[in-house]
Amino acid sequence: MPSPPDPLGWAGYAEAHRRARDLTGKPESVTYERTVIGGVDTMVVEFDFRFLGGSVGTATGDRLVTAFSSARSAGIPVVSLVATGGSRMQEGLFSLKQLQRVAHECQLNREAGIPHIAVLRDPTTGGVWASLGAGADVIIGVSGAQVAFGGRRVRVEADHAAFTAEGQFAAGLIDTVMAPQDVPAALATWLVLLTGTSTEPADVPKSLGGQELPANGWTAVEQARGPDRPHAPAYLESYFDSYALVGGDRVGGVDPGMLCGIGRRAGRSVAFAAQAGTATRPAGYRTAARVITMADRLGIPVLTLVDTPGAANDSTAEAAGLAAAISAVFAAVAAARIPVTTLVIGEGGSGGALALAGAGRTWITPDSYFSVIGPSAAAAILKLPPESVPRLADQLHLRPQDLLRLGLVDGIA
Structure with a gap:
């Protein structure tokens, strides 16, 4: 040699x-x-x-x-x-x-x-x-x-x-x-x-929770916050034949409340970013942005599951770059050439939820809500007393049927 x-x-x-x-x-x-x-x-x-x-x-x-x-x-x-x-x-x-x-x-x-x-x-x-x-x-x-x-x-x-x-x-x-x-x-x-590339959008998952539509806005909020409501892990298990998770945002952070990875369904790959019902932290948004960007580059359709009362708003989250992390998800979804399918499966609170929503391909389950912000936070912003919260929930038109009627979602799963 x-x-x-x-x-x-x-x-x-x-x-x-x-x-x-x-x-x-x-x-x-x-x-x-x-x-x-x-x-x-x-x-x-x-x-x-x-x-x-x-x-x-x-x-x-x-x-x-x-x-x-x-x-x-x-x-x-x-x-x-x-x-x-x-x-x-x-x-x-x-x-x-x-x-x-x-x-x-x-x-x-x-x-x-x-x-x-x-x-x-x-x-x-x-x-x-x-x-x-x-x-x-x-x-x-x-x-x-x-x-x-x-x-x-x-x-x-x-x-x-x-x-x-x-x-x-x-x-x-x-x-x-x-x-x-x-x-x-x-x-x-x-x-x-x-290597399981596909140009077809991900199927919309079936709703796993209650099928009755809420009578009023506050009932919608209570259903979404119910302790027995199915969360992201149940949806992933039901939706995929098999899947594997990725861990972390690659810059030093992990958010257990954001589950990201790629799964196999009906012989093809689907990437996913799924909120698990907690306030999403910067590391969670960065992980979601990483997976969506990777899937787009590899030609793999994306499914996002929205379920968060909102983005984490404590001092630690702010110091970790919360706004920039949310921005990265908005940008990843906006830039994606592959289809992004979204299902709201619980709470859809403010921009921390909207960042994951695919424009033109967003559905919601009957036991969920989607709002500019949660009713209690809305009352605080508007300087209204706590007893006004149920009424505000109606005024926000956050029920699945309200959102469908207003053209803000594509359907109720």
Whole structure:
């Protein structure tokens, strides 16, 4: 096998490279292969940490560029099995600049609608994590793996939960964590989900709750707030044959009240963003925007389930960029070329609910309401006494039948 490029004339580099080749039987730290996973033709890129710490040099960059560009030409997804310490010291800045080449290829694939799944093995550190792994559509962390931008030898704190796959998941930076033996099945599942494109809108889910329309506005509010009313998990279980969740907003936040992912229904994929009845936090909106944007890029129709009394309005939410997060969802829905189907399944409170609503494709269940704001908040804004709240509920015309009559929804599920 040939010696590696040695732009700096690093003493002993050629010999170290030869030993790595002898140890692994591979020409470089990265290999790639076109194979079939879960019935999906896939380009698999694999890092070998035994080969100089899975580091990236000039020749490694060439291999990554070839793998991603070949996948793009063939129109097939990429799976990256990452285990790396980052850039190769022996090639200096020539090595570091490979990250730009890799990031460029990843962006070209995103623009071409090529799905990318990254599996973070132990360890995943340095610029490869930042340039290749962190931008994947779905990120799977292997349990116990070290995952961090700074490697253990160079960061301020040697060990901390934040530097693990589990810590990254808890912070909303990766989608899931699993044992190594569970990864192959997860890859098969996600590859099918990410390649199930369709131009047809998602079906409107059937209502799972009460079928009687409310007699007045306050009854509509009470039904929507009822403790026995079905919530998003029940709708997802009823609607999909199977589904997988993504976790977090990729910038450090998780909102358990926003369930996002992709499911299979009648042999095709449908992405979803579902509010679970709580006040939605900035991380929830950012996660929803991420999934809607990804689905649009991959050609997957979207279903949104609206159920929130409104956006979270505490100081923590404001400091976390609440308005910008809501804006991101409005923008994602507005920019989507794929159809967005919406069903209001509970409370539809203010702009925090409207952000998820697909224009021209919004339905509501009989046990729901949709309003400019909840009646109690409306009374506070208008400086009216608490006893005026039921009357305000009527004045807001928030019942399903009112909204249909006014042309504000497309139908009652």
